[in-house]
Amino acid sequence: MAGGVCFIHPLFVNCQPLFSFYSEFKIRFTLNLKDMHYFKSIIASIILLFSSVARVNAQVIDSASGNISLQDTTLKKNISWQLPPYKKAFNLKSYIVPGLMVAYGFTAIKNDGLQRLNTELKDEMYAENPHRKFPLDNYLQFAPAAMVYGLDAAGVKAKHNFRDRTMLFLMSNIIVNVSVHSIKTLSHQMRPDGSGYTSFPSGHTAEAFANAEFLRQEYKDVSPWYGVAGYAMAFTTGYLRMYNNKHWLSDVVAGAGVGIISTKLAYWLYPKIQHKLFKHKPMNTIVIPSYQNGSLAVGVVYRF
Numbered sequence: 678m679a680g681g682v683c684f685i686h687p688l689f690v691n692c693q694p695l696f697s698f699y700s701e702f703k704i705r706f707t708l709n710l711k712d713m714h715y716f717k718s719i720i721a722s723i724i725l726l727f728s729s730v731a732r733v734n735a736q737v738i739d740s741a742s743g744n745i746s747l748q749d750t751t752l753k754k755n756i757s758w759q760l761p762p763y764k765k766a767f768n769l770k771s772y773i774v775p776g777l778m779v780a781y782g783f784t785a786i787k788n789d790g791l792q793r794l795n796t797e798l799k800d801e802m803y804a805e806n807p808h809r810k811f812p813l814d815n816y817l818q819f820a821p822a823a824m825v826y827g828l829d830a831a832g833v834k835a836k837h838n839f840r841d842r843t844m845l846f847l848m849s850n851i852i853v854n855v856s857v858h859s860i861k862t863l864s865h866q867m868r869p870d871g872s873g874y875t876s877f878p879s880g881h882t883a884e885a886f887a888n889a890e891f892l893r894q895e896y897k898d899v900s901p902w903y904g905v906a907g908y909a910m911a912f913t914t915g916y917l918r919m920y921n922n923k924h925w926l927s928d929v930v931a932g933a934g935v936g937i938i939s940t941k942l943a944y945w946l947y948p949k950i951q952h953k954l955f956k957h958k959p960m961n962t963i964v965i966p967s968y969q970n971g972s973l974a975v976g977v978v979y980r981f
Contacts, residue, residue: 703951723797767947771941775934782878782931786864793824799869803922814841818881821888821907822846825895827905835895844951845943846891853939854880857932870922879924885914886936894944911936 683936787793789845809914829835835842857880866877889911924932 688941706826707975731862763773765945767945772938775937775941776916778930778934779878779938782927783933783956785925785927786866786877791927795858795927798926800917800921803869806922810921811917812921813954814881814885814914814921817910817914817917818885819888820910821892823883824903824907825892826916833896833899836898841951842895845894845940848947849887849891849940849943852942853883853936856935857883861920863885866924866925866928869925876924877928877931878935879915879918881918882911882924882929882932883936883939885911885954886933887940889942890937 683852687942711782722954754891781791785795825835825846829839829842837845857878861875861880865874865876867874868876889904889907915933918929919922919926
């Protein structure tokens with residue numbers, strides 16, 4: 678069985694934000710950033726938050742598919758079964774960490790202490806140590822997704838077949854790009870280098886973490902280290918966005934949360950959509966739209 682993907686030329690449209698809510702958090706507290714030892718401990722905590730995502734995600738049963746095993750302590754028997762993916766319930770616990778990351782970003786927009794943290798980190802990384810920009814982040818954001826297809830082609834089989842994982846990848850990208858574009862328009866935050874009002878959240882970081890979660894979902898049953906590798910590349914992408922003076926810390930943290938949530942939603946929604954629309958039909962050809970940077974494209978996957 679083989680498959681192929683082709684994309685129809687993007688049609689540029691005037692896209693409006695899909696939602697018009699904007700939350701203003703009024704959390705008042707003071708950060709003593711003059712004490713650099715305390716400042717460094719804050720940065721270490723943020724890094725720990727990033728690294729904890731992979732560990733927490735690895736402990737949560739996937740909403741798209743997964744085997745449930747129960748140990749009967751009385752009969753000493755292992756009972757296992759697999760629910761149809763479209764019947765999986767929405768697992769709110771798996772969204773707590775990325776949700777907190779997004780909340781941190783929104784809070785930083787209006788919180789003086791977190792704004793000072795953004796500025797201090799920018800000065801530490803760029804203003805006080807000007808350096809040449811390193812554009813690896815423009816490509817590294819796509820590396821985890823490329824690994825999924827590369828590994829499968831090399832014989833390390835992914836969880837889903839070519840058709841289904843491509844649909845999941847496209848759906849994740851639709852969600853992440855629409856979300857990022859909408860929030861950027863609503864928040865209207867200046868970039869650290871002054872190049873525009875599209876700072877919050879970081880689109881590169883959101884894409885990188887969405888793809889890292891895509892890699893983790895497809896290969897977590899083979900080895901957790903594939904997910905670790907994907908999240909390491911995503912974390913590096915976020916770091917380079919700050920290193921290149923394109924984003925504040927809060928932009929990167931929120932972007933990471935948006936990316937993870939987008940892929941999780943795709944894995945939860947796709948089986949339900951697949952079941953509703955194609956319950957009695959063979960899915961040889963599927964058409965699905967994609968959205969990126971204000972342009973709408975139509976993707977076609979044909980199974981032959």
